[in-house]
Amino acid sequence: IAGITQAPTSQILAAGRRMTLRCTQDMRHNAMYWYRQDLGLGLRLIHYSNTAGTTGKGEVPDGYSVSRANTDDFPLTLASAVPSQTSVYFCASSASIEYTQYFGPGTRLTVL
Amino acid sequence: SQELEQSPQSLIVQEGKNLTINCTSSKTLYGLYWYKQKYGEGLIFLMMLQKGGEEKSHEKITAKLDEKKQQSSLHITASQPSHAGIYLCGAEGGSQGNLIFGKGTKLSVKP
Numbered sequence: 023i024a025g026i027t028q029a030p031t032s033q034i035l036a037a038g039r040r041m042t043l044r045c046t047q048d049m050r051h052n053a054m055y056w057y058r059q060d061l062g063l064g065l066r067l068i069h070y071s072n073t074a075g076t077t078g079k080g081e082v083p084d085g086y087s088v089s090r091a092n093t094d095d096f097p098l099t100l101a102s103a104v105p106s107q108t109s110v111y112f113c114a115s116s117a118s119i120e121y122t123q124y125f126g127p128g129t130r131l132t133v134l
Numbered sequence: 135s136q137e138l139e140q141s142p143q144s145l146i147v148q149e150g151k152n153l154t155i156n157c158t159s160s161k162t163l164y165g166l167y168w169y170k171q172k173y174g175e176g177l178i179f180l181m182m183l184q185k186g187g188e189e190k191s192h193e194k195i196t197a198k199l200d201e202k203k204q205q206s207s208l209h210i211t212a213s214q215p216s217h218a219g220i221y222l223c224g225a226e227g228g229s230q231g232n233l234i235f236g237k238g239t240k241l242s243v244k245p
Contacts, residue, residue, distance in 0.1 A: 026176075063238040065222070076202060080232065112176060118220065123233060125177040128168065 024048055026126035028113050034132045043098045043129050045113030053116045054096040055123065056088060058109040071096055072119055072133050103133045135229035136161045140236035147213050155208045155239045157223035161208050163203045166224040167233065172219045218243045
């Protein structure tokens with residue numbers, strides 16, 4: 023059982039380009055989340071999904087969009103990347119929103 | 135909004151020594167999670183505490199939630215190099231029912 027996988031592991035991106043970060047879980051968890059981790063700011067929630075077909079905005083949603091077409095996948099899209107989106111991005115999932123969250127290995131994104 | 139403050143921010147200990155990391159909340163904690171993160175990797179779930187006075191242990195790591203449910207401590211006994219990493223506390227307190235996190239404590243263990 024892989025748990026949560028994220029792709030790519032790392033990426034360098036030119037400003038203005040579109041980028042999709044992929045996240046897949048095989049635990050049949052209902053809830054999924056995207057966080058960004060920045061030095062001095064800790065982990066901040068970008069978007070979340072309580073169940074397939076629904077999504078919601080977290081603490082820092084601007085410049086990001088998500089979709090949840092099925093239970094397993096929760097891609098995060100940067101429509102037009104900016105340097106302030108340079109960060110490490112973590113996907114997480116939980117059985118439901120009040121249960122323990124399990125994290126993926128992260129994607130390190132650099133926007134130049 | 136709820137905030138979690140961790141102390142110390144960083145810690146360097148000699149192998150074999152005991153250490154304690156603290157997590158203090160601005161509001162009552164209804165679920166407190168401890169995670170460990172190694173550099174360049176994701177967060178690994180360690181333990182979850184819910185009840186005031188609750189204590190849980192896993193190998194040489196013990197976590198406690200105080201009676202008032204506003205502070206948790208993580209204690210490592212006889213530290214080893216494998217304990218090195220960043221320890222984060224998380225709590226149910228986000229506006230969407232999500233977890234909020236402390237900024238982490240970086241632990242280094244010298245052989």
